[in-house]
Amino acid sequence: MSRPGGRRAIALAGAATLAVATALLAAPPASSAGTVTAECTKTQDWGSGFGGSCTITNGTDSALSGWKLEADLPSGTSVSVWNATQTVSGSHYTFSNPTWAASLGAGAKTSFGFNGTGSGFFTGCKINGASCDGGGGPGDQDDDAAPTAPTGLRASGKTATSVTLAWNASSDNVGVTGYDVYRGTTKAASVTGTSTTITGLSAKTAYTFTVKATDAAGNASSASESVSVTTDDGGGQGAGDKVIGYFVDWGVYQRNYHVKNIETSGSASKLTHINYAFGNVQGGKCTIGDSYADYDKAYGADQSVDGVADNWEQPLRGNFNQLRKLKKMHPGLKVLWSFGGWTWSGGFGQAAQNPAAFADSCYKLVEDSRWADVFDGIDIDWEYPNACGLSCDTSGPDAFKNLLSALRSKFGSDNLVTAAITADAAKDGKMDATDYKGASQYVDWFMPMTYDYFGGWDKEGPTAPHSPLTSYPGIPHEGFNTADTIAKLKGLGIPGSKLLMGLGFYGRGWTGVTQKEPGGKATAPAPGKYEAGIEDYKDIKSKCPPTGTVAGTSYAYCGNEWWSYDTPATIGGKMNWAGSEGLGGSFFWELSGDTPNGELISAIKNGLG
Structure with missing residues (x-):
């Protein structure tokens, strides 16, 4: 069961870590208290690429149910992200909270990281539709163009009580910020990505779904073509125990x-x-x-x-x-x-x-x-x-x-x-x-x-x-x-x-790592009590406590070791x-x-x- 070598990852081409050249996209001014702000920073820059992070600060007195950061990148520059959901429309990037961390409390901060290729950086930063530095208001009053309708709506899975849907991304003159999923005429979900699972359905029942795309100005596309799905028979099996x-x-x-x-x-x-x-x-x-x-x-x-x-x-x-x-x-x-x-x-x-x-x-x-x-x-x-x-x-x-x-x-x-x-x-x-x-x-x-x-x-x-x-x-x-x-x-x-x-019930790790976020280079499996590269949860939880989460799993960076575990x-x-x-x-x-x-x-x- 738990043995090394059963699966093999495809290594990504990495770049050496050089001296850091820090660049701020939007530093919140002192007058921005009471607003939601964002600050994006290059933490590494090796000429042909860079690493960085964005920190979102909820300066309001109430919790956010979610956040959405938008920015543009020049031609020849692109990024990939962790601890956030990313969608791209041309050169316009939209990042939103991961599903496992939707809420951001009053006065709280959260961050996501990224690796980039090219020499450019973000411009035109917006957080929840407003300027990242706390100025201006949400939306773009000059944007009255609606996104294109989503295409390719399909059911990629179903159970007795749920249907999983997926579709192709829409485009927009500024940028798509999300999608509204309708069950008949009822809005069933609002998401930022191009898939979702609709739960709480009845067994052996036919449902019809459509999807509309939205942008930061509140424009909505026309509905996608519909897809009809019949949920599975519940069967009375009491599954899940x-x-x-x-x-x-x-x-x-x-x-x-x-x-x-x-x-x-x-x-x-x-x-x-x-x-x-x-x-x-x-x-x-x-x-x-x-x-x-x-x-x-x-x-x-x-x-x-x-x-x-x-x-x-x-x-x-x-x-x-x-x-x-x-x-x-x-x-x-x-x-x-x-x-x-x-x-x-x-x-x-x-x-x-x-x-x-x-x-x-x-x-x-x-x-x-x-x-x-x-x-x-x-x-x-x-x-x-x-x-x-x-x-x-x-x-x-x-x-x-x-x-x-x-x-x-x-x-x-x-x-x-x-x-x-x-x-x-x-x-x-x-x-x-x-x-x-x-x-x-x-x-x-x-x-x-x-x-x-x-x-x-x-x-x-x-x-x-x-x-x-x-x-x-x-x-x-x-x-x-x-x-x-x-x-x-x-x-x-x-x-x-x-x-x-x-x-x-264990972690897997590497040593010789200089990057705390996922995607870093290593030199060898990390030392383990019984076997290199693996450590029981009961030992790793105190040896190298979690420092972040990616794809629903904790990861930890301590010294030059990088571990992941639940x-x-x-x-x-x-x-x-x-x-x-x-x-x-x-x-x-x-x-x-x-x-x-x-x-x-x-x-x-x-x-x-």
Whole structure:
């Protein structure tokens, strides 16, 4: 699951950091108290490009529900931004608050950063339609030209209660500032980008949508062509309640993390399922991963879930016996045995040659009389069918589907069959190499691994969040973010209730970094306790506290190290998004990365409402 090298980012060409030449676009004067102002600054300038930031100050006595900064760039100059949403119309740039940080309190400030190419800089700065220096008023009284109507309105995804829409950008003589989305004649949303998700809809109901573009002067375009969408059947499945955590058998060694810790951290009461990782795949069969940790290790009373020590005469010890005890304390908790993972996925190719024999071997192992009551099903973690991970597989696009079909036939409807799958939504990426739609009919749910998109295996960077919720300007590889992953799987016809939000309880980082914002150059993976470039959340949260947020994920810059990881706050935002998408819940890698009091799993549970 959480292994380096599973995905690779495309490195961006970087420029060396030279002496800084600071240039102010609009410094708020002393007389601007009581207004909203903005100041944009070049923090680096290397001739052919630059870095910089803009700070928005709410000098009023009431909170802003959002902000919008506009400016022009000369020909030959362009920028890409983080911590803001960017739209471009010709040479006119519009930046607005990110969806996860819409409100700006009275007297508060917020900033976004950017990298630029060329030698020019912003002119004609406006914040919320008024001059950035606090003078003048909103809008342009001489602008009476409306934007062009949006084109290409389409539904890119839907659930029983939501529809995701996208359209092509409009143009305007000054600049488009936003779009109003209508459900029939009712305004359903106002956004600055060219996509949105309309929630709160009824299941199995037809809706008609149109979009209008607006500019700073209040001019509105004519409506786009309409698109009609019928929401999915709700089905009464109660989707959205799953909380699934991986427990790793090797955690009992150096990490000193045991099944008892699941209980003492409070995590057991918040989990619906545990995936026990990993069983091996050898000779076309499911096999034991670590017999000592799995069923032989004797636990003393101090490390036992129920405080009762093992003895050498009992038929089952180790993690399996401890999981049995945990399930007795939490009767609703389910446990699945997960097979494969990054290191052991190489065996699936041989297994795919005889799916029925593989399924039979797995059933016999999972349902072994010594521990049959411990497990409620099987989870398959093949990284990656008909594609490359630690090794390359050439089994063909139907191999994964055939394997899962055989497992479902053998395990039946009374056992769970699930699978962790690629999150590579790039064009011609790993998701295009396998028939995931066909395979989905045989599983209870898929777990797209929406983490490890970027990391220190690309030792020179660019620095990027390893688990971005959305795309952002400057992202090293398109299609490497949760929203694109879920949209692509839904586009195949897989319902949101069969897809879970993936989270990492760890950070990934680089060293040799001189830029605090994403997109910086690096020299190597950052040092880690167990492995270079990776650190558990419980350690990284104090070692390198967050300094910013990009694409719904925290990042941190300390010394010359740059890290990205999720916090309780960003997990809350991601769970809200998962709810709006109608996903079946969440899963995470893995339990030992959380704090002793379960900060992150609590954020997941709270986010489910």
